[in-house]
Amino acid sequence: MEPMQMALPVTLPDDETFSSYFGGEQSLEVTHLKSAFAKREAQFQFTYLCGLADSGKSHLLYATCVYAQELGLSTMLLSLREVLHYGPEMLDGLDGLDVVCIDDMQLVAGNESWEKALFNFYNRFNEPGKLLVVAADLLPNMLNLFLPDLESRLTWGTTFQIRSMSDDDKAEALVKRAKMRGLELSDDCSRFLLTRLSRDMRALLDVLDKLDHASMAAQRKLTIPFIKSTLGL
Template structure:
């Protein structure tokens, strides 16, 4: 049987989900703690919570990228995608150096999953491994039925991720564009924010589309060109 970090679970970290590609905004302490953890320092347990689009999933995957770059065996488990499976995937994960578990709230209230997470956390702690967990709310507000699990989640450093304001969203678009080698003028970024989808992840998809169109047409990104491509 393959080691747990090599199991073909059908999910993986996105190539673009890195610390370099994340606008810190009002979350410098959380990002600093994750970077330190991925280098083998600081807290063995970090808990992130925040509303949708607050960057939880990006940061968990970025931690895995950073840990792997430092020679760690890492695994990203998005329970929003995997929670319909039984919690057998949690067994033997203490052989990893860093485990990132996303969307814990998606399995709350399910006895087998809560017990599986509790025992997994204990094994990771006993093996002195590192764990980063994310959910939509702080541990005490998740409605976890297993009191010991709720207690375990509160043992480490907890960070409330703050969403980006409009100015920061503009900066995030320009950062993502720069990572792709695109020149995104301020007026075009503002146009995309005002006319495009509200979700930042969808705006990044719009950027991808504009990047391909710009390269194909050998055109710079201007508002008239964006209107032509997107038909807005």
């Protein structure tokens, strides 16, 4: 069965790459994920990313898929938050892909049908040439999973516990992301956004996207007065 085409969530910006990751391209997690691509031909590669909101784990999943596409590999990012209500049939056919990333694993904890489907998918996917990355907000032994065997599988690979971003991290990330778009965002402007808007990184990136379009349309630089006017603050 062919996998359903719900690959990369449209809510994610198109610049979620390893180079834009706030931890840096030389971070242990990025270095590991890149090296996993080279190792997968000899042995199945599994990585578990653990972190709370704004830790950047979803960014790493998306970046992994982008990197896979650049290498010409078939890939899919499955956000369980987006597809949970469709049922575990969403996993059908994914074992035919080279790289699979699964986000929000904690949402299926206690759901017997989903846990069994994920366990069976893991076993089918576990072969040379394949790369699997899973993200959740807690470590496997803290998820209260129904299936002990699934918990065991989730501990087989390399696990990274990623800290949440501080306000300084977020301000720096906004400036960096703006620069990648050819947009100049001063430190003062980034801090203004953090003090006046939600500190959720995804929401902040959505705002940056809106400001980018507004700046291009008006041929204006990003200043605090322009930001206020554009966002109605």
